Amino acid sequence: MSNSYYDMAQICRNGHVITSMAQSSPQSKQKFFSKCGEETVTACDSRGAPIRGYYHVPGVIAPLDYQKPAYCYNCGSPYSWTVKGIEAASELADELEGLTDDEKAQLKNSLPDLVNNSARRTVAEIKFKKIMKKAGSQAIAAMKEILFNVVNETVKKSLFGG
Known part of the structure; x- marks a missing residue:
């Protein structure tokens, strides 16, 4: 090949x-x-x-199921859409009512691990779901709209369902 x-x-x-x-x-x-x-x-x-x-791949007809990258394969830098997504989700976290300052900080700190698919992703997913459950359905919908643009398919399914 x-x-x-x-x-x-x-x-x-x-x-x-x-x-x-x-x-x-x-x-x-x-x-x-x-x-x-x-x-x-x-x-x-x-x-x-x-x-x-x-x-x-020459000779292979495959579906165009392209998933845009969050980070550069060559240097590891986040692309502008990744940075914007994390910043927007972080800003939204500060605006969520019903959460303590500590919960807002935990939520914001979990965002990079959700996006970069690190070893801490599972921990970040659990924290995110636990805190967002407390924040309510309107907050979940707003976070979903932001994060769908920057997290991979596995994280989307885990956080927001199939």
């Missing part, structure tokens, strides 16, 4: 995928995303590595 390769993705700074095949289908590219107005990027801001897109 030496001819297999990653295409380059184009994603807006808010995390909307424009195309996972910016190299092989450049006609799909946009300078700004038409639905949110944000600039689009095809490379990591920190080191300039291309954002990995669709994985092409």
Whole structure:
């Protein structure tokens, strides 16, 4: 499979995928995303590595089930949409009523572990669910809207159900 390769993705700074095949289908590219107005990027801001897109395997027809990355494969830096998602969820945590300052701090501290899929992810999921249950359904819905853009499928299912 030496001819297999990653295409380059184009994603807006808010995390909307424009195309996972910016190299092989450049006609799909946009300078700004038409639905949110944000600039689009095809490379990591920190080191300039291309954002990995669709994985092409010659002779294999596969579904386009592209999952945008949260972090750069080359340097480990978070992409702008990852940073924005963590910041927005953290800001929302400060606004939640019915939680103590300690619970808000625990909730905010759990966010990076939910996003980066670290060894502490399971602990972070349990803390998150326990605290959000106390915060109520409206708070859960708001967090879901923010975090769906930055956490992987496994974490989505764990936190918000199938």
